[in-house]
Amino acid sequence: VAELELIRAVERALRARGGRVLAGPGDDAAVVRARPIAVTSIDTIVEGVHFELSTHAFSDVGHKALATALSDLAAMGVEPGEAYAALVLQPELETDRALELVGGMEQLAERTGVTIAGGDVVNGPVLTVSVTVTGWAEREEEIVRRDGARPDDLVGVSGPLGGSGAGLELLRGARVELPEAVWEALLARHRRPEPRLAAGQTLAAAGVSAMIDLSDGVAADASHLAERSGVELGIDLAAVPLAAGVAEVAAAVGADPLRFAATAGDDYELLFTVPPERAEAVEAAAGSAGSEAVWLGRAAAGGGATFRDAAGRAVALAGYEHA
Amino acid sequence: VAELELIRAVERALRARGGRVLAGPGDDAAVVRARPIAVTSIDTIVEGVHFELSTHAFSDVGHKALATALSDLAAMGVEPGEAYAALVLQPELETDRALELVGGMEQLAERTGVTIAGGDVVNGPVLTVSVTVTGWAEREEEIVRRDGARPDDLVGVSGPLGGSGAGLELLRGARVELPEAVWEALLARHRRPEPRLAAGQTLAAAGVSAMIDLSDGVAADASHLAERSGVELGIDLAAVPLAAGVAEVAAAVGADPLRFAATAGDDYELLFTVPPERAEAVEAAAGSAGSEAVWLGRAAAGGGATFRDAAGRAVALAGYEHA
Numbered sequence A, B: 001v002a003e004l005e006l007i008r009a010v011e012r013a014l015r016a017r018g019g020r021v022l023a024g025p026g027d028d029a030a031v032v033r034a035r036p037i038a039v040t041s042i043d044t045i046v047e048g049v050h051f052e053l054s055t056h057a058f059s060d061v062g063h064k065a066l067a068t069a070l071s072d073l074a075a076m077g078v079e080p081g082e083a084y085a086a087l088v089l090q091p092e093l094e095t096d097r098a099l100e101l102v103g104g105m106e107q108l109a110e111r112t113g114v115t116i117a118g119g120d121v122v123n124g125p126v127l128t129v130s131v132t133v134t135g136w137a138e139r140e141e142e143i144v145r146r147d148g149a150r151p152d153d154l155v156g157v158s159g160p161l162g163g164s165g166a167g168l169e170l171l172r173g174a175r176v177e178l179p180e181a182v183w184e185a186l187l188a189r190h191r192r193p194e195p196r197l198a199a200g201q202t203l204a205a206a207g208v209s210a211m212i213d214l215s216d217g218v219a220a221d222a223s224h225l226a227e228r229s230g231v232e233l234g235i236d237l238a239a240v241p242l243a244a245g246v247a248e249v250a251a252a253v254g255a256d257p258l259r260f261a262a263t264a265g266d267d268y269e270l271l272f273t274v275p276p277e278r279a280e281a282v283e284a285a286a287g288s289a290g291s292e293a294v295w296l297g298r299a300a301a302g303g304g305a306t307f308r309d310a311a312g313r314a315v316a317l318a319g320y321e322h323a
Helices: A003-013 A056-077 A095-112 A163-171 A181-193 A198-205 A220-227 A247-254 A256-263 A277-289 B005-014 B060-074 B095-114 B163-171 B180-191 B197-206 B218-229 B244-251 B257-263 B276-288
Strands: A022-024 A030-033 A039-045 A079-089 A114-122 A126-137 A154-157 A210-213 A231-236 A272-274 A293-299 A304-308 B021-023 B032-033 B037-044 B079-089 B115-123 B129-135 B154-157 B208-211 B231-236 B270-274 B294-301 B304-308
Touching: A003 A095, A003 A114, A030 A039, A030 A079, A030 A114, A039 A056, A039 B079, A039 B115, A039 B129, A039 B257, A056 A079, A056 A095, A056 A126, A056 A198, A056 A210, A079 A095, A079 A198, A079 B129, A095 A114, A114 B037, A126 B037, A126 B079, A154 A277, A154 B244, A163 A247, A163 A256, A163 B197, A181 B270, A198 A210, A198 A272, A198 A277, A210 A220, A210 B095, A220 A231, A220 A272, A220 A293, A220 A304, A231 B129, A247 A256, A272 A277, A304 B294, B005 B095, B005 B115, B032 B079, B032 B115, B037 B115, B060 B079, B060 B095, B060 B129, B060 B180, B060 B197, B060 B208, B079 B095, B079 B197, B095 B115, B154 B231, B154 B276, B163 B244, B163 B257, B197 B208, B197 B276, B208 B218, B218 B231, B218 B257, B218 B270, B218 B294, B218 B304, B244 B257, B270 B276
Parallel strands: A079 A114, A231 A304, B079 B115, B231 B304
Antiparallel strands: A022 A030, A030 B037, A039 A126, A039 B032, A079 A126, A154 A272, A154 A293, A210 A272, A231 A293, B021 B032, B037 B129, B079 B129, B154 B270, B154 B294, B208 B270, B231 B294
16 A cells, blocks of 8 residues: 555544544644543454454454454453554555555444544555554542452353354354354454443443453453452353354354353453452443343452363363464 | 463563553553653554564564654653553564563663553564554643644754665665774664654753654655645755765665665654744754754745755655665
């Protein structure tokens, strides 16, 4: 692409929101009116590793890059503010395709009240998108970290799992009979993951003690949270809520549905811990944000995450990375 | 690389500075105590496009990725705060090489008072590093943008040009006799560009009206500044200060030294405009930061940048991109 021409077209495609941005794209850096606490994360997706252009439109790629970054802010319970996007584009890529990518990002930004306030466009051999997002809070205490889980806390998840992994298996050609709406929902779940920003903020306000977004799957991410908190998270696999169609797709590819849902990843639901006395408030908060609070187990003294099947037997889950 | 193992090793290699960082790497996002104005930029470098592993050590790559991002903050005149680094690494890359890259970045961070507060490590086929940097200011008025140049302002540059381009030509095999110290300085200039952070802050305080960092070369970057400010910048090529050895290297590759210095780019000096009555103060400010203020010309009504040779003839400069 012609970098300068594209940069101008991108600038025209972007809108500022929320009144914080004093200078957006077009200068050496963006200038933003801050609030007292900044919460920042950077995330990168690479063609052939995190998505395939044979199954993802350019607008899906833009959506996914911003969504995965925003999901980190959801897990901190903060309001998102600005995004900064670095695009590595193949020299032969048409400007219109690059603008579709930016359009997919801008559409999600609009829906979530985010301003894409800056970026970088460079040539390179492999389509790569890095997105940095900053969210804002008034006080440090509003922010939920990974390290706050305590023994006896309940472990909850904000919604059904396995949908993104099932969508990927469908794209890879899994043969299964499903109602068309279920099929489409699984593909959408994979191509356009939804950051649980509203749920993250209401769960934080309702007093969850620790939170993490499910990018790698419950198996891996519960371990990360357990390790940071210095507790053991005991998770009952039979309690894992399955997205519609996941059982059928897992069966079609010869996998156990619950193991599949716990390890396939990319669902971007939130995993959280809650002191038992706040469980009801957290259920109400999740519901008010259009999510759920499904209880998977409990924290105990110890370390790491352990998984039990319906018969109470320990199950070893290797974090199967599917892209 | 094994992502998780590397991430832990990276976390151990990083230090927090300045007391702003409340939670660094290890959570979903970093938590930082903000100041009233946030200034943020993202920059990406790609192997084979912005650097070559045949001529750059991994530590050079880390340095360069952070340096080019910090240079944008230098051009805004703000104090740098935090950096967030996304690394795309080949799966077969050894952890030690990745840590050398992070080490080069951390060394520059230490020297400039920056905290690398977060990041992302993913696998991919081409070594790519995206760095987002945030700097802070108390008031919007402290920040220097590209759009403040006015007719009659003087145009200045903070130091000699062409050094990085000459270093690249030496790496590409240009045959020229040079004292070893000059040769080494040119290579260092290319491999380890230095963001002019101190100069940017003192120049801003001394009242420059607009500023931009010279990543693409005076020819291209003066045009960007002129366009944003709505003025014409008239630049006298004969006034462009040459880094030691640039004249010899340019001659060896059959280029006019001044044209070479104006177009080769990657010098990361600062180009700025100054109302004439502040010129002396700006010269003193640049000197106090170990830089210079070399006057290249003057702004006038109109638009774009124009270049004249020593005889006063107009010279057309096509921004020759050498990387």
